[in-house]
Amino acid sequence: MIDPSIQQRYQSACQQASYNLLRHPQATMAEQLNQLAKEVAEDEQRDVYGSGQLIEDFEYQIAELLGKEAALFLPTGTLAQPLALKVHSLQTGKTDVALHPSSHLLLHEQMGIEHLWGLNPQAIGDPQQPIKPADLKALNAEPLGALLIELPMREIGGQLPAWDSLKEQSQWARENGIRRHLDGARLWQTPDFYQRGLDEISALFDSVYVSFYKDLGGISGAVLAADTKFIQQAKIWARRAGGNLISLYPEILAARRGLRENLPMMPDAVRYAHALGSALAELKGVEVTPDPPQAAMFHLTFAISRQRLADKISLYVQEQGVVILPLPRSGDSHRAVCEVTIGRNAMTQPQSFWLRHMKQFIATL
Ligand SMILES: Cc1ncc(COP(=O)(O)O)c(C=O)c1O
Numbered sequence: 001m002i003d004p005s006i007q008q009r010y011q012s013a014c015q016q017a018s019y020n021l022l023r024h025p026q027a028t029m030a031e032q033l034n035q036l037a038k039e040v041a042e043d044e045q046r047d048v049y050g051s052g053q054l055i056e057d058f059e060y061q062i063a064e065l066l067g068k069e070a071a072l073f074l075p076t077g078t079l080a081q082p083l084a085l086k087v088h089s090l091q092t093g094k095t096d097v098a099l100h101p102s103s104h105l106l107l108h109e110q111m112g113i114e115h116l117w118g119l120n121p122q123a124i125g126d127p128q129q130p131i132k133p134a135d136l137k138a139l140n141a142e143p144l145g146a147l148l149i150e151l152p153m154r155e156i157g158g159q160l161p162a163w164d165s166l167k168e169q170s171q172w173a174r175e176n177g178i179r180r181h182l183d184g185a186r187l188w189q190t191p192d193f194y195q196r197g198l199d200e201i202s203a204l205f206d207s208v209y210v211s212f213y214k215d216l217g218g219i220s221g222a223v224l225a226a227d228t229k230f231i232q233q234a235k236i237w238a239r240r241a242g243g244n245l246i247s248l249y250p251e252i253l254a255a256r257r258g259l260r261e262n263l264p265m266m267p268d269a270v271r272y273a274h275a276l277g278s279a280l281a282e283l284k285g286v287e288v289t290p291d292p293p294q295a296a297m298f299h300l301t302f303a304i305s306r307q308r309l310a311d312k313i314s315l316y317v318q319e320q321g322v323v324i325l326p327l328p329r330s331g332d333s334h335r336a337v338c339e340v341t342i343g344r345n346a347m348t349q350p351q352s353f354w355l356r357h358m359k360q361f362i363a364t365l
Contacts, residue, residue: 067199094145
């Protein structure tokens with residue numbers, strides 16, 4: 001846990017800073033609401049309990065993009081994913097789910113997958129690497145109803161399995177009657193690495209979840225895409241779980257705008273991250289994971305305590321007016337890990353600018 005006074009110092013320094021390496025520029029609430037007001041077409045009506053042209057057209061747009069028959073807009077990924085696994089479980093009659101130890105469902109959802117959804121998660125693979133076909137072949141496939149794969153893998157720097165490995169895993173699951181679910185919270189980052197479209201990547205999975213507020217800069221919200229029968233069942237479970245809201249139009253409008261504005265620049269962000277991460281890997285005093293980066297993100301590890309690194313980062317932002325790093329998201333008394341996500345902010349500057357600042361920052365450690 002980082003000292004709250006450091007967190008406060010960091011946050012106020014970020015507000016004053018002139019340059020930021022991380023993500024997209026963030027509009028104020030007032031600016032965002034104004035943008036959304038302009039996003040509404042004259043004849044558009046608010047959605048009502050999941051019905052109406054606004055929500056249905058958007059669901060159709062995402063289903064098409066992912067090459068699936070149908071889609072369902074939901075308030076969170078924390079609802080969309082265990083719900084998808086529940087539907088798979090009902091259709092297969094099996095409750096076991098294989099997933100990576102770093103999955104959001106195991107680390108950040110208070111084990112709702114078990115407590116709320118009655119499923120039985122099985123962590124598989126090396127915690128620091130993507131799942132491999134050999135990890136799957138070593139399993140007893142019999143009790144498994146579903147396999148969850150995250151692309152890219154956020155907790156390990158946005159790593160991606162090679163295409164052949166992914167195909168082999170998907171094929172193994174299909175041959176064993178195991179449903180394949182994709183945690184695509186940041187799926188938008190992956191086409192450049194695979195040199196394949198979102199639909200071709202999604203075709204390896206029976207159900208796909210995507211998010212709109214991470215890479216795309218929306219407010220919140222998720223879409224679950226799959227075949228029509230699956231989505232019909234998912235709607236029933238969303239209603240049961242309190243995920244069928246009277247209206248979601250602000251989230252849908254922000255998601256639609258984010259998709260239009262930010263999806264086209266994702267390949268540039270991935271290439272920028274690849275080049276910047278490769279150059280940072282040459283520096284002494286910092287380790288880049290993965291090296292080279294595979295998505296529009298990477299992790300930086302420093303051999304210093306989490307608390308001390310947080311203090312040094314806050315000081316640097318305060319003094320230089322440059323947000324060179326976020327506060328470390330993990331670590332201990334002798335190492336600290338920061339997550340860098342590349343968006344339009346970083347790309348306003350040449351890479352030499354960030355390299356110069358990173359060198360200068362490392363010299364302060
Ligand atoms: C990989 C991954 N899956 C799922 C989620 C859940 O998304 P939500 O915040 O919409 O519940 C997140 C959120 O950070 C995530 O990073």
